[in-house]
Amino acid sequence: MDPNRIDDPFSFPTILINEQICRQNIHQMAEKARTKQLIFRPHFKTHQSVEVGGWFREEGIDAITVSSVKMADFFSKAGWKDITIAFPVNMREIEEISRHAGKIKLNVLFDVPEQAEALALKLGSPAGYFIKIDVGYHRAGVLPDDFKTIDAIISSAGSELLHFRGFLTHAGQTYTAKSKDEIIKIHGNASEILYRLKQKYIQKYPGIIASTGDTPSCSLAEDFTGIDEIRPGNFVFYDLMQLKLGSCGFSQIAAAVICPVVSVYPDRNEALIFGGAVHLSKESLTNPDGSKNYGLIVPFVDGYWQSPKGNDYLVSLSQEHGIFRTSSQWARSLKPGDQVAVIPVHSCLAANLFRNADC
């Protein structure tokens, strides 16, 4: 970043983290895990920050989840020594994975036997592995009743250095659930599937666990029967998507993007901010009328964002342009040069865009 610009970071789109709220979110989830006697292995892909990582450490956390080998490398250099890469093994990164296994306590994911075979062949140090189970999201994973594939993975991982740690899932279909009840139901179903698999294999593989992870389930569920470990990530900041799902209240949102108001168009009750797809990502929510919502606009006063004043949201985003509807009286009083805060639809993607902020 140009040193000339540091004195006014908010002259251009800037992500702002509320440390107090973020620490509260971390504390609450850590406390929930303690109460329910669950291993808490938070996903660090949301914040990708050494500093936020430190706030987890202060809560006693020492085991984490990441979603790429590169991210494992980043956090291992920052002192994290117990890492699960929750993305199926990319066979083109076997050497890199093997190198990390020599340095830290590493767990990887398999969902096809080829991955296990390739890693077993090259591994020079001990590593753990989970079998990824598809509990209905249909993104990655083995179907729960596909014992042929599960057994083939275990058999392909036939190295003394590769240790079977258990079954892992991400019930990502909670992100499109229509109600809290539906989220609880998805969570219950996922828990039952993992528990049944664990019971089937635990005699032969003592110590295996069941690991689940999505933020909606971990935020809303109270019953974690059958589950040993949770790996939520998004809860650290939450966002507009989680607010709409009911996973959090507005006061739990810990990240916003501060943007300058550039132009105001009273004729169409819209305004332009400097804040586009390169700052917020093109993740959107769909309004009841089918139109898109790319972020909620709220006041930014004295360094803090405020509660919404009305239904002021981004109706369109291009590379650097964001157009929002000025529905509230507050929004209609905005002038060029003012600042607003945007509550992002998806904080993981917005935070990622600011990691190497040069936009």
Add this chain to the structure above:
Amino acid sequence: MDPNRIDDPFSFPTILINEQICRQNIHQMAEKARTKQLIFRPHFKTHQSVEVGGWFREEGIDAITVSSVKMADFFSKAGWKDITIAFPVNMREIEEISRHAGKIKLNVLFDVPEQAEALALKLGSPAGYFIKIDVGYHRAGVLPDDFKTIDAIISSAGSELLHFRGFLTHAGQTYTAKSKDEIIKIHGNASEILYRLKQKYIQKYPGIIASTGDTPSCSLAEDFTGIDEIRPGNFVFYDLMQLKLGSCGFSQIAAAVICPVVSVYPDRNEALIFGGAVHLSKESLTNPDGSKNYGLIVPFVDGYWQSPKGNDYLVSLSQEHGIFRTSSQWARSLKPGDQVAVIPVHSCLAANLFRNADC
């Protein structure tokens, strides 16, 4: 980037530019501008690359367009001395803009009088300005018949250092046009609007020009009557969106993201690539059946991507996961560890994500 990884850049998602195609795209657009006697001021927000910029320089280009002050700074440091920032003046960056005006031949955009007033007050060196006109895209700009605002901007820009350069538009509604005819019609209408405005003001402000810029219009139109300058950007790489619009053929696409195939799921005719929203952006096209297309999957052989083998496209994207439908026989023969090329929906956003590639 970790030096250990450089020997196999394609072990993880990597953007690949075909220099020959890219240079051809640059040459063709430069040649078209020469033939039509248009000023060619290409938009550099698509590539944001000093190297690609050099290919424009070899075509004789010395004036460029960017979309942020930061980008103006980046390219001025790379030796570009005639830059239009095609984004309305952000009043919180007046000092930065003023600093640049002292170093290069700078043009800025106004679409509300406040911007002109603020810059006129602080400017210490000459700068040019365009008035941004909204020709129907309704993103930014003054409505063409709003002479009150146009006159207020000119009057607010009452500094001897601020020079009125003309009227500028981006007819971005061509991106959602349904046919080539519709694109040509939008372009014709935009040209006529700018020409009429120019004619109305040129006696008082001799030398003002009409500047337009979207890639679909600049690629497809042959009649540029009334227009003096074009500023397309996306044409340098083109992408799936432009292919669907008919702005380019497949052989003109100059950028693809090379991704490893991680897992294959024959039961559902889908496969997982390491390649997600942090590599491709969440920009999507809508298929006729209402489903989403996040990128086209094609073979990648001996360092080159090939023509599509069928309707193999990304049906969903999360942070690092991309799921594609294996519709062709080729796609169904893919194995974990293979590589594919993804033709991105929107090359500007994909290229931006790789600028500081740490994902």
